[in-house]
Amino acid sequence: MKDRSYFIEAALRYEELLESGQIVSIDAFVAQEPPEVREELRAFLEFNLTLGELDEPVALSSSEEAAADRVMALARAAFEHELSGEPVQNLTDLRKARQLTVGRLARQLKLPVDLLSRLERGKVRVATIPERLIERLADALQTTSSVIQAALLAPPPVSAAARLNAEDGIVEPEEPAVSFAQAFTESAPTEEERAAWADVLSGV
Amino acid sequence: MTQQRSWYEVVQECQARVARLRAVLTTGGALTPELWADLDAVILAMRNWIYGRARSLGLDEDARSEVLLAVIEQLHKDLRSPGFSSMERRFGSYVSTTVNRILRERKNAQQTFLSSPERLDAPVGDDGPPLYEVIEDPALERLVEAYRDEDERRRLHEAIAALPTIDRTVITHRLNGRRGIDIAQMLGMSPANVTHIYNRAVKRLRQMLTNGESS
Numbered sequence: 146m147k148d149r150s151y152f153i154e155a156a157l158r159y160e161e162l163l164e165s166g167q168i169v170s171i172d173a174f175v176a177q178e179p180p181e182v183r184e185e186l187r188a189f190l191e192f193n194l195t196l197g198e199l200d201e202p203v204a205l206s207s208s209e210e211a212a213a214d215r216v217m218a219l220a221r222a223a224f225e226h227e228l229s230g231e232p233v234q235n236l237t238d239l240r241k242a243r244q245l246t247v248g249r250l251a252r253q254l255k256l257p258v259d260l261l262s263r264l265e266r267g268k269v270r271v272a273t274i275p276e277r278l279i280e281r282l283a284d285a286l287q288t289t290s291s292v293i294q295a296a297l298l299a300p301p302p303v304s305a306a307a308r309l310n311a312e313d314g315i316v317e318p319e320e321p322a323v324s325f326a327q328a329f330t331e332s333a334p335t336e337e338e339r340a341a342w343a344d345v346l347s348g349v
Numbered sequence: 350m351t352q353q354r355s356w357y358e359v360v361q362e363c364q365a366r367v368a369r370l371r372a373v374l375t376t377g378g379a380l381t382p383e384l385w386a387d388l389d390a391v392i393l394a395m396r397n398w399i400y401g402r403a404r405s406l407g408l409d410e411d412a413r414s415e416v417l418l419a420v421i422e423q424l425h426k427d428l429r430s431p432g433f434s435s436m437e438r439r440f441g442s443y444v445s446t447t448v449n450r451i452l453r454e455r456k457n458a459q460q461t462f463l464s465s466p467e468r469l470d471a472p473v474g475d476d477g478p479p480l481y482e483v484i485e486d487p488a489l490e491r492l493v494e495a496y497r498d499e500d501e502r503r504r505l506h507e508a509i510a511a512l513p514t515i516d517r518t519v520i521t522h523r524l525n526g527r528r529g530i531d532i533a534q535m536l537g538m539s540p541a542n543v544t545h546i547y548n549r550a551v552k553r554l555r556q557m558l559t560n561g562e563s564s
Contacts, residue, residue, distance in 0.1 A: 149450055150427055156446045157435045164514045170537035187537075192453050195542040197549060198445040198513040199356060202397035203404055212414040213396055220421040221389070227425075228380065272414040298422060319458075324411045 147182050155186055156193050216272045219294050226295035235299040237265045239286045253285045254278070255341035257332035264328070266320065267301035273324040275345045356398065357511070360441035363391045367428070368437045374429045388428075392421055395444055402448055412455070419451045420444070442514075493524070508557040516550035519543060 162169050175187045240250055251261040263269050282293045326346055366387040399420055403413040427433045436443040509520055522532045533540040
């Protein structure tokens, strides 16, 4: 399947055709594209035209403002790191480079092991990850916050994304990405772990 | 403030910044503090509009910030892509399409929201016609009627010309007497979605003409 950029670019090309006054049906346009993307491209073009341009801005609540600021800072730090030319490593790469097991790193961070594993699999929504965890990860992995921020946005290890049942060859349904708070609760934290993150979670 | 500017004004301002950023990023150059400021300004300008779309579709607060993050990551990627020059000329469409693509991916993953446009296909009553046939009211015709005067008609056509491409396409065909169902067939879309676009376009036209009168 083509990546997101392809679908965006294709939609802009289609819109340019309409702009020029040519009424080309979505089906005729899609027929010119690679067969493996036609079905999804067709659905997306109709979806895109139906939703249309962004309608109107909204005033952000204080919590939305804080979340947006956090997200923008995260993305900027990751982009700065990427532009620096240094290799971008995901969390698993960084942990392995320090020769730490998931369990040991989780103990250092006072996090449930399941939660850290989920984080490494890219199944915790990055926008919900508290700044304190980023700082603690940077300390534990002896690196900077921007390296951690870039790692959080880097693709997870391939083996973590493809969850196969080796015995019968069935691909398990994709694991949903959840918020940090939800992942924490679902990881059955100990009392000590709960206490260590209580103030952060109460503010989420 | 951001909210008092039109999307058109926001886009115009962003396009110049995007062109400056791409001139450097597509050639492997480093961002100066001024260019970082350009990038921050572009993201800040888009932010409340992206939240507006996400909120109107009922996404929760976490999901809204996830959408914003995904848009920024995509912007970072496409700013460096030499083949993506269309984003310099059509930045408004680029941002809207990127947001819509991300929402589409979320929909594919969740299938839990964004069902409202399709409901127009539902029959009216037990055995009635689809809802889109019933609600295809003569709003546009009434609007045209109200703008009979030559000067007013010119204003109406200017407003139509300023509509987003798909809205303008649907409105123009309706003015030429084509039914929504025929336009749907031409575009290869469902009649329900064409009705949705038509209603949105009429609403936008009213807003544009009303704002024009008050200014």
